Amino acid sequence: MSDDKALTPRSEDFSAWYNEVIMRARLADYSPVRGCMVIRPEGYAIWEQMQQALDGMFKDTGHENAYFPLFIPQSFLALEADHVEGFAPQTAVVTSAGGKELEEPLVVRPTSETIIYAMLAKWVQSWRDLPVLLNQWVNVVRWEMRTRLFLRTTEFLWQEGHTAHATQGEAEAEARLILGLYRRFMEEWMAMPVLTGAKTDSERFAGAVRTYALEALMQDNRALQAGTSHYLGQNFAKAFGVSFQTAEGGLDHVWSTSWGVSTRLIGGLIMTHSDDAGLVCPPRLARYQVVIVPIYRSDEQRSSVVEAGQHLRQELADAGIRVHLDDRDGMKPGAKYYEWETRGVPLRLELGPRDLEAGTVVMARRTGGKEPIPMAGAAAAVQAALEGFHRQLFEAARARREANSLRGADRAAFLEFIEGPGGFVYGGWCGSSACEAEIKTETKATIRVLPDEEFRSPTPPTTCLWCASPSVAEAVWAKAY
Numbered sequence: 001m002s003d004d005k006a007l008t009p010r011s012e013d014f015s016a017w018y019n020e021v022i023m024r025a026r027l028a029d030y031s032p033v034r035g036c037m038v039i040r041p042e043g044y045a046i047w048e049q050m051q052q053a054l055d056g057m058f059k060d061t062g063h064e065n066a067y068f069p070l071f072i073p074q075s076f077l078a079l080e081a082d083h084v085e086g087f088a089p090q091t092a093v094v095t096s097a098g099g100k101e102l103e104e105p106l107v108v109r110p111t112s113e114t115i116i117y118a119m120l121a122k123w124v125q126s127w128r129d130l131p132v133l134l135n136q137w138v139n140v141v142r143w144e145m146r147t148r149l150f151l152r153t154t155e156f157l158w159q160e161g162h163t164a165h166a167t168q169g170e171a172e173a174e175a176r177l178i179l180g181l182y183r184r185f186m187e188e189w190m191a192m193p194v195l196t197g198a199k200t201d202s203e204r205f206a207g208a209v210r211t212y213a214l215e216a217l218m219q220d221n222r223a224l225q226a227g228t229s230h231y232l233g234q235n236f237a238k239a240f241g242v243s244f245q246t247a248e249g250g251l252d253h254v255w256s257t258s259w260g261v262s263t264r265l266i267g268g269l270i271m272t273h274s275d276d277a278g279l280v281c282p283p284r285l286a287r288y289q290v291v292i293v294p295i296y297r298s299d300e301q302r303s304s305v306v307e308a309g310q311h312l313r314q315e316l317a318d319a320g321i322r323v324h325l326d327d328r329d330g331m332k333p334g335a336k337y338y339e340w341e342t343r344g345v346p347l348r349l350e351l352g353p354r355d356l357e358a359g360t361v362v363m364a365r366r367t368g369g370k371e372p373i374p375m376a377g378a379a380a381a382v383q384a385a386l387e388g389f390h391r392q393l394f395e396a397a398r399a400r401r402e403a404n405s406l407r408g409a410d411r412a413a414f415l416e417f418i419e420g421p422g423g424f425v426y427g428g429w430c431g432s433s434a435c436e437a438e439i440k441t442e443t444k445a446t447i448r449v450l451p452d453e454e455f456r457s458p459t460p461p462t463t464c465l466w467c468a469s470p471s472v473a474e475a476v477w478a479k480a481y
């Protein structure tokens with residue numbers, strides 16, 4: 001599409017709008033291989049910011065990065081029964097290489113539990129070798145029929161954490177620790193509010209005892225599973241023979257966890273904040289937090305305004321702000337504004353001859369509103385504005401989520417809501433997977449989480465919203481990506 005044509009509005013076709021935002025902001029493009037995605041520099045810069053923040057949090061909590069191979073012997077997958085059942089239909093398998101048939105086919109990793117446990121069996125002997133707190137930043141392949149940029153692609157980038165512990169309690173605490181850490185990242189970096197809680201058995205990771213998840217509500221009122229943290233019990237340890245001598249001299253299998261977030265988060269970021277003018281990027285993840293646009297008519301004006309812009313850029317950069325001076329000649333300021341808006345830059349500073357005389361610069365927010373600020377001390381003002389911008393995005397997203405949540409629903413209210421505007425529906429659940437499946441078949445809505453206490457309704461529901469049997473837990477339903 002041409003770069004000056006308006007985007008399809010969200011209200012008209014959300015899916016078309018989403019793709020256009022990505023293409024226009026040059027975040028990603030379609031690959032010659034169906035279902036794969038090329039992440040362009042603008043998109044990869046966001047991923048790098050995400051990686052940096054998360055990696056710091058993992059290391060602060062004692063985790064180490066490592067690398068395990070892309071190829072996994074096919075027989076490994078079969079060792080954990082639920083795991084193979086969950087992943088086998090999605091695997092890509094290499095059967096020949098170097099011009100010869102392989103003796104054993106190799107699976108391109110869909111996730112790395114199996115190969116990591118095969119190695120832990122070798123490395124862990126005693127309680128002194130525990131805990132093992134590993135993470136890796138890699139690509140994985142899961143064959144997908146219907147793909148969407150960032151949200152669902154055959155190959156994607158992620159981090160996968162894998163930990164092994166001497167006790168059940170430690171492993172459970174680890175799974176919860178990571179859930180909290182992911183939540184902090186999603187709120188404090190992505191400005192994306194999330195619900196946390198446990199998945200039901202039918203939505204659990206293949207091979208896990210319990211799966212915790214973070215769920216966000218997108219602007220089209222569909223839920224996005226933004227991350228998961230699994231308590232694996234001893235399932236993989238038993239399948240791969242990862243046992244250790246306990247401090248008391250006995251023998252036990254390790255207790256483990258795995259957890260991951262992926263480039264899908266970029267899709268979540270887009271669908272949470274962006275608008276009909278294009279991408280809106282939260283400041284802490286933006287490649288450029290600020291763009292300075294010089295305004296001039298003559299060559300003489302140009303040299304003084306650009307020079308002042310260079311000083312301003314330096315001052316902001318020295319304060320740790322990611323800033324770009326757009327001094328491209330032969331392009332009107334309005335065209336630059338438009339371009340940086342579609343690319344999601346949080347703040348724009350407009351600097352013209354009259355501003356120079358007055359000792360001011362005009363600060364414009366991506367989400368609307370602009371005012372002059374004094375040049376002296378501009379870095380502090382910009383810093384404050386970036387923080388304010390983050391808070392504004394988060395509050396707006398939370399208010400939107402709450403406005404699109406229905407609590408205490410009965411069957412009729414649930415159906416009307418889910419077939420109508422959609423959103424999060426809080427209601428009682430009888431605990432039966434048959435009931436859950438029936439709802440899914442009839443409405444396509446699934447239980448996103450059994451929410452953690454702070455997200456539950458003040459008055460717990462007493463009956464299942466579908467079958468009216470006694471409720472065993474409050475659940476949150478939505479149609480999901």
Ligand SMILES: [Zn+2]
Pocket residue numbers: 429430431432435464465466467468469
């Ligand atoms: Zn029921």
